[in-house]
Amino acid sequence: MNRVIGLVVCAGLAGAARAQEVKPAPAGGAQPPQAVQEEKGGLDWDGGADLRIRHELHDNVPQYNANGAVSGNQSYLRIRPRVWGQVKNEDFRLYLRLADEFREYFQPSESRNSQFPDEVIVDNLYLDLYNLFNDRVDLRIGRQDFLGPDGYGAGRVLLDGTQGDGSRTAFMDAIKATVKIDEKNTLDLLAIYNSSDNELSWGHPKGTNGKAPKERDLTYNVPGATGMDEYGGGLYFKSKEWKEFPFDLYYLFKRETKARLAGRDLPGRNTHTLGVRVAPKLTETLSAELEGAAQAGERDGGKSVRGYMGYAGLTYKPAVETFKPFATLACYYLSGDRNHGTDDNDTSWNPLWSRWPQYSEMYPYHDRGVCYWSNLIYPNVTVGTAFANGHKVNVNAGPMFAAAEDGMGGGGGDFRGWFGMARYDFPLLKKIFGKRGDLTGHVTAELLDPGDYYTSDTIAYFLRWEVIARF
Secondary structure, three states: OHHHHHHHHHHHHHHHHHHOOOOOOOOOOOOOHHHHHHHHOOOEEEEEEEEEEEEEEEEOOEOOOOOOOEOOOEEEEEEEEEEEEEEEOOOEEEEEEEEOOEEEEEEOOOOOOOEOOOEEEEEEEEEEEEEHHHHOEEEEEEEEOOOHHHOOOOOOOEEEOOHHHOOOOOOEEEEEEEEEEEOOEEEEEEEEEEOOOOOOEEEOOOOOOOOOOOOOOOOOOOOOOEOOOEEEEEEEEEEOOOOOOOEEEEEEEEEEOOEEEOOEEEOOEEEEEEEEEEOOEOOOOEEEEEEEEEEEEEEOOOOEEEEEEEEEEEEEOOOOOOOOOEEEEEEEEEOOOOOOOOOOOEOOOOOOEEOOOOOOOOHHHOOOOOOOOOOEEEEEEEEEEEEOOOEEEEEEEEEEEOOOOOOOOEOOOOEEEEEEEEEEEEEEEOOOEOOEOEEEEEEEEEEEEEOOOEOOOOOEEEEEEEEEEEO
16 A cells, blocks of 8 residues: 555646646746736645544443343543545546544443544545546545445445444555546446554554554454454446436455464455445435345355345435425335354355444444444335524334354344434534635434343433434
């Protein structure tokens, strides 16, 4: 990755120098007014910052493969400052963002996990090159996010490359080439290499006991395991050829290297994934979303891996502009493995680079590794509304099941329990400093009434409030 970052910086400097070249003045004296304008305005410089403060509380969350144990009461602040800067023109953009996140624990009060000042990291550093090869290709090289307009579908296969640090970062160390086939069809070619260690950091992150580990592991599949790198890539095709029937096709390959756990090696694995996603608009008020994917591959040593993912959702949005209500009826399926944890073929879904809180903030704390979405059947209903210029409310609920009775929850059944979530997003202040400076927030609450997949029958909860200032 150091070589890639070096290429990004050098290419960016070269692009800036090229953009600042001054054309020779015409014979007879001064440059024409438009030439002077180009020289002064050839580069656009910008920068900013944001500060996110979260207070999270959770308790009684069932622990995965822990003989019935539940998490203890936890209450802490998460404080994440970030600063960014960029230089760009019509041909390129060079972007840099630095981040830190530290915590203050109220419960358990003795915890020193991620204590101030933690570490400063390079969160994003990439170079964009536009309209290469006769305006057919856009290229992005370096540390980048696959979020928002740069994202892929609903994030069920590609979104977060640093699941080990929660929501502090989500970057991918990647090269992305977007081939513009025509105005309605694009093909992204992806190459990704995410290391377990972040070499572009300064500081000493602390663990719960206050001791500073050598590095914070950004990738892992099994809690406590270290040293697993992830690399791969693939093809992602997006089409809006038919306005009422947009669709995506994708092929992804992922290699997870071997890891270390308690003095022994955990085998690596290769996974190939082929999938399709469609989002048809059925009527003026009714739309659907369907996604399906299949996986095949093998673990080191020759055992096969395969898995399946499926999503089906139907959304009703009545034509009410004042508060924009909606309701979605959906089902999410991720295959499981009845013989999970044994030296046998693996039939559980590999979440690839989608280990983020897709439906739940609580889920990351009770599954095998952070946000390891697998072995799940979740029929659910979501209702929501958007009103008063920036206010949004969403409520999601349904029964969660395990697709396979693997026994890893401690109980002998397949019912994970009843789950419910409510979230309210709201604006606080706008344009604090002229045209810039926004203050927003949200509150969210989740409950899980555990089923017979777990041995615990105590209701688990997760609560959070958040405020973000953007400048």
